[in-house]
Structures are given as C-alpha cells and as structure tokens.
Amino acid sequence: MSDWTEGYVTDVGYTFGYYRELNPLHAKIALQDYNVACPEVQTACELGFGQGISINIHAAASKTQWYGTDFIPEQADFARQMAKASGADVHIFNDSFEAFAKRKDLPDFDFIGLHGIWSWISNNNRRIIVNFIKKKLKPGGVLYISYNTLPGWADFVSLRHIMSLYMDDMADPKQNRLEQISGCVDFLDRFLSTNPAFAQANPFVRTRLQRLHKEDAHYLAHEYFNRDWLPMHFTDMTQWLQDTGMDYICSTHYLDHVNQFNISRDQEKLLNSIHPFLFRETVRDFMVNRQFRAEYWVKNTRELNKKEKEKILQTQRYILVEPRSDITLKVPGPAGSLDLDPAQYEPVLDLMADYRPRTLRQMEKELESNSIKFPQLYQAIIVLMGKRCIEPVQDKEDVSQVKQDTDKLNSFLCQQVLAKEDIHALASPMTGGGISLDIIDQIFVEISRQGNDSPQQWVEYAWQQLSSVGRQVIKDGTPLDSEEESLAELHLRAEMFMQKRLPILNVLGIA
Ligand SMILES: C[S@@+](CC[C@H](N)C(=O)[O-])C[C@H]1O[C@@H](n2cnc3c(N)ncnc32)[C@H](O)[C@@H]1O
Known part of the structure; x- marks a missing residue:
C-alpha cells in the first residue's frame, strides 16, 4: 500500500450513508437539553465525508457554508458532482487531513464534524485532527465526533x-x-x-x-480492514481532547439522554452515588456494554440563561416526519423493547399528526385540556426525536431560501439511486437535513415531482427503472423473483406512498 493512505483502505469506495448528527440543528437541540448554548452555525466542516451525502444534504438544506475533505479521489469527485448539481455553498476538497489542516484558505468554524473516522485512522492523523480542532474551531463552537468504544468491542x-x-x-x-x-x-x-x-x-x-x-x-x-482499528474507552477520548478547551456535553442519541431506556433502577442508583463525572460515564458505558459513542463537545462552554432557554421553547419548531399510523409506542431498551406511556405520547402524536410544525410552547397550549404537564411533553419530544419520528425545523426564511438547492440536489440523488445502491436520504428544506427514503420511494418521488400523480404510472415507471438495471423488488428483506409478485408489491408500495408518505414529503419540501 502506498504511503499517502497511511494504511487506510482506499481501493474500495465507502457506502452512501447519511448521518443527521452532522446537522448543526440537531446539535442545537441536543445542547439545549443540557442547558448549553450553541452558536449560530455559519461555517461548518466535515472531515472524511466519505461519499459526501451528509455534507451535500446539509449544505443544500441550510444557509451554513460547508467545507470538507476526503482523500479518496472517486469519493471527492462524486461529492463535487452533488455540489455542482445543488449549487449550494459547499467547498469540497480531496486533501488528506494533513494537507487540509495546512490550507490557508479555510475560515474558522462554528461546527466541525467527523463521523466514522476516529477509530480507523493512525495516531498521527488523530493528532492532526486534534490540532485542527484546537486551531480552527471558534470559541463556543461544536464538535461532533463518533468512535468505536470499549468495553463493547x-x-x-x-x-x-x-x-x-x-x-x-x-x-x-x-x-x-x-x-x-x-x-x-x-x-x-x-x-x-x-x-x-x-x-x-x-x-x-x-x-x-x-x-x-x-x-x-x-x-x-x-x-x-484498515491498518488502524482502535476502539477506545471514553476516558481515552477525553485525554485526546484535553488540551483543546473542549467540554464533553452529551450523546447525540436522544434516547441516551433518558436513563430509563438504558439502565435499570439499581444501576441508576449506583451511578447516582458516583460523583466524578468521568468515572460515572465510564461505569455507565460498562452497564450498557457500549460499542459506539457519538458525542457533542463544545469549546469554551457557555450555559444558556433562562431567557435564552425560553426563547428556544417559543421559537424552535418541530414536525412529525413519520406517518402517525406507523408509529408504535415502543423504544429499544437494555433487555428488549420498552413500552411508552400512551397517556403521555398519544396526545402529542395526535396533535402533530397534521404534520404542521409547532414550537414546544404552542404544543403546551394546544394540549392544555390534556393532563400532560410541560416536563412530560418536553420528554416526549426528546424521545420521539430519538425514535426518529420527529425532527426539528429550521427558521421559516431559511426554508424558502434553500428550497431551490434542495430540489436540485434531490433530482440528482433520485437519478443516482439506481446506480448507487444505498443512497437512503433526500434533503428537506424544512429540517435543514436528510429524510430517510428507500429506493422505491425515491423513484416515486422522482416521478411525482414531474407532475405525475397516477400510482399506476408510478408502478410502471418504477418497474421499468428497476428492471433496466437488473434490480429486484425486495419484500420483507427477500428479493422477489417473478414479475407478477414484483408488480403486486410495487402497487402496494405506490398506494402506501400516496396515502401516507407523499403528504409528509410535500410538507417537508421534498416531493
Ligand atoms: C469509514 S469512512 C466514513 C465516511 C463518512 N464519514 C461516513 O460515515 O459515511 C472513513 C473516511 O475517511 C476518509 N479518510 C481516512 N483517512 C483519511 C485521511 N488521512 N485524510 C482524508 N480522508 C481520510 C476515507 O477516505 C473514508 O471515506
């Protein structure tokens, strides 16, 4: 293997994943849950963007100016094609982390994110990234970082x-x-x-x-199969960042924020008796046998004051992004799934089932006649975001300003979906981020965006598209062999798409 790769696998392209944790709006929501201020994110950077789906979705769907690098040339090329298609303010580089960190043409950043990088690179590259964060992340700025964790591995x-x-x-x-x-x-x-x-x-x-x-x-x-694969304890991560002025704030996974979904009462009692934070967090990782941590850190943390917190409650809107009828009152727990209390969750879901964005204060008012208290409502929204049923919504002016760019990016992605097997998300101007959609729904989006509203024609189009590249229709994880079965499944999917998914995608500005 040649030197520039530093032992990283570069002869095989990576997958086309989308990660909402890289959306600065999610950072804002998660941080306010811990009473921490998030800056207005004007400049953001993604290190090792892979195929570039996340960086391009976030650049197209928000007014944030994005910069990013990945050293695999084919991936950077594909990321540039997306950037060209959307016309968004995104600067794609094909530099190694080392070369990128030496650039003189980068601004300072309000947000730096790296997903799926830290455990798979050399110590030398870890040092380069830490120095980059030290130098280029503004005071008050947010770091998103994820890594494989011990003891889970x-x-x-x-x-x-x-x-x-x-x-x-x-x-x-x-x-x-x-x-x-x-x-x-x-x-x-x-x-x-x-x-x-x-x-x-x-x-x-x-x-x-x-x-x-x-x-x-x-x-x-x-x-x-990289030369480096290093899962680490949380305390090792804190050692790496110790001279950067960064504070660990929270997990990016909202369900981690709620003890009852992760640990037993006895475990919680033991944890509450432990005061040193690092020790407590490490014991918690052992309690859940943590394999992966995804974290927000902040440089020179500032606490939100009461007025700022209230302003967020009054202005930050949320929207339901899954069909109401498909949402179960279950969440994954340490020993199987746990039931959510219908008295707490049903009224919130019913209220949001018109797919209109609302602030928490609006929800509180509209739910006045129910017996739900504000803390229960607040927790329900955090948990429903954890279940990916609810997403935060960006400011109204931003939604209209970015719509053109998301439309152009979505057209490009829909055209690519047949060639690239696993593009699973389209950009929403409403949420400033990506919304998950499988290949068939993306084909339906594409044809319905052309003004075609006949499910029969959607089916014919989808079948012709899939057959042209030899892709099979999948039902419950099993590929269907016959044309008859495939068409029957596509009919079902088209009906479901029209009744359940399309109205939501319209509100989200995708269809
Ligand atoms: C496991 S992939 C994750 C990609 C992307 N963040 C995602 O989650 O889809 C790691 C990425 O980091 C890039 N990478 C690894 N070492 C790098 C380096 N030294 N400089 C620049 N990019 C690097 C690889 O090319 C690869 O795309």
Missing part, C-alpha cells in the same frame, strides 16, 4: 487481530480486496467451527461473525 479486538494477520499472511494476492475479505470471513467460519477456546470464553464473537456475513462488503472493507 473488547471481545472483537482479538478476532480483528486474526483478520489483520489473515490479510497480511494468507490472502491471495491475485484476488481483489473484496474477494480477499470474503476469503477472510470464510476463514473465520472455518476457524470458529473448530470450537476454539477463545470462542468459548467469548461466545458473542459467533453472533458478530454472523453479522459480518450480512454486511455490505464495502462497509466491511472500511470498518475492519
């Missing part, structure tokens, strides 16, 4: 060692990387079938191996 660290050795010593040099990876996974199968004592002591590695089999090979290449 402890058992896999040793299996990953075997995988690295296999690639160095056993992989067939005549094969391409994806074939070598498949050979490695086959080897692990054979190895575990001999019932090694390692697997007896660490039985969960068998489940991990089953999961590897189901993963996209491009994802596997970037996730496990």
